[in-house]
Amino acid sequence: MSRTQTSDPATAEASGAMIRTKDLVKVHHADGLDVRAIRGIDLVVQPGEFVAVMGPSGSGKSTVLHLLAGLVPATSGEIWVRGNRLSEMSEAERAVLRRRHIGVVFQFFNLISNMTVADNVELPSLLAGTNPKQARERRKYLLDELGLSDRADMSPARLSGGQQQRVALARALANEPSLLLADEPTGNLDSTNTRGVVRLLEQVHDQGQTILLVTHDARVASAADRVISLFDGMIIDDADVRPAYDSKNTIGSILDL
Ligand SMILES: Nc1ncnc2c1ncn2[C@@H]1O[C@H](COP(=O)(O)OP(=O)(O)OP(=O)(O)O)[C@@H](O)[C@H]1O
Numbered sequence: 001m002s003r004t005q006t007s008d009p010a011t012a013e014a015s016g017a018m019i020r021t022k023d024l025v026k027v028h029h030a031d032g033l034d035v036r037a038i039r040g041i042d043l044v045v046q047p048g049e050f051v052a053v054m055g056p057s058g059s060g061k062s063t064v065l066h067l068l069a070g071l072v073p074a075t076s077g078e079i080w081v082r083g084n085r086l087s088e089m090s091e092a093e094r095a096v097l098r099r100r101h102i103g104v105v106f107q108f109f110n111l112i113s114n115m116t117v118a119d120n121v122e123l124p125s126l127l128a129g130t131n132p133k134q135a136r137e138r139r140k141y142l143l144d145e146l147g148l149s150d151r152a153d154m155s156p157a158r159l160s161g162g163q164q165q166r167v168a169l170a171r172a173l174a175n176e177p178s179l180l181l182a183d184e185p186t187g188n189l190d191s192t193n194t195r196g197v198v199r200l201l202e203q204v205h206d207q208g209q210t211i212l213l214v215t216h217d218a219r220v221a222s223a224a225d226r227v228i229s230l231f232d233g234m235i236i237d238d239a240d241v242r243p244a245y246d247s248k249n250t251i252g253s254i255l256d257l
Pocket residue numbers: 028029030035036037055056057058059060061062063064
């Protein structure tokens with residue numbers, strides 16, 4: 001069922017959307033060239049939704065995530081996250097919004113190599129003022145769920161790309177963010193580890209957190225409530241793939257969990 005007609009930004013603001021964009025445009029400037037990466041996106045994501053963003057290489061998926069995380073400014077148009085208009089916030093205010101409410105996993109994991117895996121995962125909780133015992137328990141739970149408990153005391157620099165990617169996901173989820181933004185969280189993973197990540201995303205979703213992730217993997221997209229297809233910087237399809245807020249139905253059988 002196409003739902004592009006129902007994503008009305010005006011309605012969404014009144015209904016407390018987690019994400020709202022209006023006429024969002026992003027032009028990258030590089031080597032004297034202008035690349036129109038995002039060409040007018042109106043998007044509404046409600047709290048608790050699990051949204052997968054798909055599309056061919058270069059269609060603008062990563063750019064959308066960076067914009068929503070407030071890491072790059074829009075060329076024109078507006079973005080609201082949890083009702084905060086990103087363009088009206090300072091850099092520092094956007095950093096606070098991310099630290100308190102948004103977990104981000106990008107293709108470059110930005111793990112700190114002179115800290116252990118455990119410390120990397122605990123850091124966001126400690127920065128947010130969580131007590132150390134709780135931060136440790138949350139870290140243990142996440143690393144266990146992602147099959148990384150035996151790597152806790154190592155430097156991330158000594159892990160494989162797929163392991164680093166899972167550490168980055170654990171770090172993003174440490175604070176139980178109300179919004180998870182993830183770029184290809186299973187891109188480097190074999191099917192066993194993909195199942196582990198999807199299982200964790202299902203749990204996060206069941207707890208009511210909002211997820212917006214970019215994926216090329218149809219198995220991961222099957223876990224979502226909604227799949228948005230980008231092409232040439234525009235949304236060309238926006239479809240409910242299963243009843244919203246019913247995350248316990250088909251994914252188990254699809255992934256043979
Ligand atoms: N920092 C940048 N400077 C210049 N152009 C950029 C920059 N980042 C992205 N682009 C261009 O913007 C367009 C969209 O890129 P983006 O990375 O968002 O696509 P994508 O759908 O995530 O691709 P992929 O699936 O390959 O990661 C591409 O044409 C890309 O070359």
